[in-house]
């Protein structure tokens with residue numbers, strides 16, 4: 541049995557849902573409501589001590605971190621493949637995977653945090669914030685900074701620069717090849733997609749206007765049946781999305 545601890549709008553959860561959909565795997569949905577701090581409960585921290593989603597439990601075996609989960613699913617359920625057979629082609633997919641983690645995945649957190657989380661965090665009393673952040677084991681600095689003074693224009697500009705770099709690299713790759721890492725649709729395409737959908741939801745789609753390789757790629761990934769399964773209704777985040785915390 542596959543259980544997925546996840547939430548509809550979490551981009552990291554969307555990555556795993558895309559892999560499950562591509563492989564036609566059904567799973568038990570274990571919803572974790574971040575606003576209700578369900579990721580900080582002792583029960584969930586017992587599953588993922590990092591206090592973040594997603595986490596996967598497969599016949600009792602727990603795997604955490606979205607990229608690791610995606611690779612685990614590929615290893616255990618190799619058909620249909622989301623990694624090419626040739627070691628060199630696999631290395632190219634993994635280069636993209638590392639880049640995606642380091643550059644766009646970390647960059648998108650900045651505008652998302654500012655637009656959505658900063659205000660409710662600032663509205664909390666210092667005591668409530670201390671209590672709320674007690675079980676944050678990774679990224680505590682992000683929350684502390686957000687509460688103190690949010691992210692300034694410089695931080696936002698720097699994040700947008702990293703996102704723009706991602707788009708131009710992806711555009712160049714997709715102009716040369718059918719997909720991001722070569723001629724096959726792979727984990728690289730899957731791991732980038734939720735960040736791009738989030739950028740679109742936040743109003744940054746201008747960034748790829750006129751970039752025909754990238755536009756074709758975005759169109760093609762959305763045409764795959766896995767897209768509507770992973771991004772079901774209610775899983776996208778409008779730019780005016782209101783987040784409220786349960787303290």
Ligand SMILES: N[C@@H](CCC(=O)N[C@@H](CS)C(=O)NCC(=O)O)C(=O)O
Pocket residue numbers: 550551552553574579591592593594604605606607676679
């Ligand atoms: N490297 C982790 C990061 C997971 C992560 O940051 N998840 C977000 C949702 S997309 C989360 O749980 N955030 C809760 C929080 O920061 O308090 C992964 O890829 O699974």
